[in-house]
Amino acid sequence: MSNVKSLRCRECGSEYPVEPQYVCDFCFGPLEVCYDYDAVARDISRERITKGPLTMWRYHDLLPVDAEMALDMQTGFTPLVRAKNLGRLLGLNNLYIKNDSVNPTFSFKDRVVSVASAKALEFEFDTLACASTGNLAGSVSAHGAKAGMNTMVFFPSDLERGKILGAGIYGATLVAVDGTYDQVNRLCSELADNHRWAFVNINMRPFYSEGSKTLAYEVAEQLGWRAPDAVVVPGASGSLFTKIWKGLNELKDLSLIETAHTKMHIAQAEGCSPIVTAYDEDTPHVRPVTPDTIAKSLAIGNPADGFYSIKTIENSGGSAVAAPEEEVVEGIQLLAETEGIFTETAGGVVISGLRKLAKSGKIQPDDLTVAYITGNGLKTQEVVEPVVDPVFTTPAYEDFMTNMAARKERNGASHG
């Protein structure tokens, strides 16, 4: 049995039974999963976790799913890499990269979708659905396949074909909607209300978002049961950011770590940075924007957890940082060239944001810092195409030597 007690409104505190419900009937505020922490405390220990599987399900005591129902695709327990090379460049002596781009469908979405799809099975849904332009679509489709469920993926019809290949291959029904992003949003909201489908980020959202907490648990465990001094997290809906904070605080409350003193920094791309704008203007009310960014996986103009992200920044003493659009690819290159990790645009935003935070002193040189890399570079290859530049030569040895010398000269000139 899971340790879930109820669903609770994050605004007015009204409590509800554990059902596929996502907004409060009274104030329309979002619902959040509430645990019986006394029951959790009776069972959980570092030893118990350490003996668990090397996946996110080693933390099942703190997830809203019956352990027996867990949909295990070996998601999670991804590498936490000491990033000495990148750290040296940025002036950070204790920098780590949480490389979550190596999950089964190559993004952190597998964590949230694992929980949502397992919960959907518990609730006896036969259809798993989402609205997505990329990572989420791939993850939902793969989990739907594994769970033996029908899978529906909705997206605007003008989306590049390549973006949805990663969903179609798993046998999902792809629905191209002839409309704007806003219209697809509204259609899916109505579908979720009128069909008995498990929309992972709509009616499954309270459960879905809990999966992100495992990114806090893992990092703390991998650091030898301690919270980092600072983290940098990519910001789209803000859900991942707020749940990492929740996860760290749960570990502290359960005495699995000593303190949750982490300064939480959220990074958005300049072309879609409503949370950064609210932070800069010193208001918790996030004004929706129309996204115009290279970082498509972060293009959420009206973030569901924007308000709570600002609260998380306040409570943790963190900040919000915008990565200039032209520095996103630079961030991708920097991580690849220093640490051998190829990330997608969201990762470029994180690295570029990290560089700004280090420069401004918001992250100090000796802070134990973790940058969350949540998606794989192979997903957004098109953005880095211009910076990949092979040396062309004939098979003749002399030609090779000449062309290589020319390249070296050019590089020397450009570096000079």
Added chain:
Amino acid sequence: MVRVMARRRVRFTFPEQLITEPLIYNLGRKFEIVTNIRRANVQERVGWVVLELEGDEDEIERGLEWMIAAGVRVDPITGDLIEG
């Protein structure tokens, strides 16, 4: 004729220049829509209101189009649902 009554939960975001306009009142006057406010925040530069609209499905659509044309942003109360 049987009329299909519908309920729609939405979030209106008002830009600075519209904050003082009685748009929700007018929405209920111009269209056969019952407006039921649940949560709101109105400040000097921005305001938002979370509310439920009840009425004929088409009438709600027309009402929302009118609000959008007036310059109000209309979103699902859940925030954006399309994720990357």
